[in-house]
Amino acid sequence: MDRLISLEPSKVVAVRVEPGEKCRGKLTLRNEMHTMPVAFRLQPLNRARYTVRPQTGIIPPLAALTLEIAYHLSPGSTLPEAFPSSGDSFLLHSVVAPGAAVKDAPSSLDSVPLDWFVAKKKQVFIDSGVRVTFVGSAVLARLVSDEDPSLEEVREVLERSDPVWRAVDSVDPATGQTLLQLAVSRGRPDLVQLLLEFEPDLEYTGGSGRTPLEAAAAAGEALIVELLLARRASTARSxxxxxxxxxxxxxxxxxEVVRLLLARGTDPDEPAADGRTALHLAVEGRRRDCAKLLVEAGCRVDARGGAEGDTPLHGAAAAGDEATARLLLRRGGLACKGARNARG
Structure with a gap:
């Protein structure tokens, strides 16, 4: 036999780091012996940084015991010194304890004599492969915010996080943005694609006041827009x-983003908060390519919006854009030509 105890879910302990909370993770030890109890001791090599509870104990045959491993942050720090992977390791000692009493399990915790683990007459098994990796919103937000984020590290943290935590929807405490919003703001379609694998909330607005799709559209990130649309992100104004x-x-x-949104069935006449349509905005900004796409998509050229109740033709006139004015007149005819706003 090469071991007495197996480790669950693996030898890597995921320690969760959240703002204002204790940094901790869990490791389950399972006695592989069918008839005899096993005594254990788990020691961190960096004792100033970690606390293990219980550190020693006796596990009945084929039973399991879950330990808590706590990490102590440096004063004033919100993140570990190294993350997500840590170079810190632990030593797990285990030894068969045939005469040990295990009827009252709690009494056997943190009370096993240390000389039990001295290899004199007993065979003591030593496992030095226990490692720590840090997970949690603080870790993920920093990884995604890095100038050159590592996709492998982000994936590792997400995969090691408990699904109940919804780690992919972690919010950066500094900006109020989710990981997906951070990836969009950095213009990283590869990172967006990775996050989408873990099914994030596509409609969260948070501190930015915009959904990821709205942010990507504003930035002209066509590839990111296409990725979000493929996941059925809402095209309506949040x-x-x-x-x-x-x-x-x-x-x-x-x-190109306008083309993608229209192809997905976005309502071209949806009003903004002030009543203006996308055509109003394209015309006012002299965005001729966008205006043409919207007109071809059937956008109403006589729609009114804004404080003065302007039509797009009013915007073209104010901008001195003769070419766009002609386009609107061809589409709106006399009704558009005779439209008046609040100023007449």
Whole structure:
């Protein structure tokens, strides 16, 4: 036999780091012996940084015991010295204890004599492979915010996180943004694609006031927009935002994003918070390519919006854009030509 105790779920302990909470993880030891109890001792090599509870104990045959491993942050620090992987390791000693009493399990915890683990007459098994990796929102937010984030490290932390935690929806305490919003703001489609594998909340607005799709549309990130649309992100304006994805793309002159949104069935006449449509915004910004796409998609050229109740034609006139004015007149005819705003 090469071991007395097996480790669950693995030899790598996931220690969760969350703002304002104790940093801790769990490791389950299972006695592989069918008839005899086994005594154990788990020691951190860096005793100033870690506390193990219980550190020693006796496990009945084929039974299991879960330990808590706590990490102590340096004063004033919110993150471990190294993450997500740590170079810190532990020594697990185990020895058969045939005469040990295990009827009252709690009494055997942290009370095993240390000389039991001295290899004189007994065979003591020593496992030095126990390691720590740090997970949690603080770790993920820092990894994603790095100038050159490691996809492998982000994936490792997400995979080692308990699904109940919804780690992929972790929020950066500094910005109020989710991991997905951070990836969008960095213009990283590869990182966005990785996060989408873990099914994040696509409609969260948080501190930015925009959904990931709205943020990507505003930035003209066509590939990211396409990835989000493939996951059925809503193309409608979110309640927290003054403008929806189509408004933001049109205002920014991002024709390819406008094309993608329209192809996905986005309502071209959806009003922004002030009543203006995407066509209003494209015309006012002299975004001719976007205006043409919207007109071809059937956007109403006589829609009114803004404080003065302007039509897109008013915007073209104010911008001195004769070419766009002609386009609107061809589509709106006399009704558009005779439209008046609040100023007449």
């Amino acid at each position: 309640p927290a935002s003054a403008m929806g994805p189509l408004h933001l793309a049109a205002a920014g002159g991002h024709a």
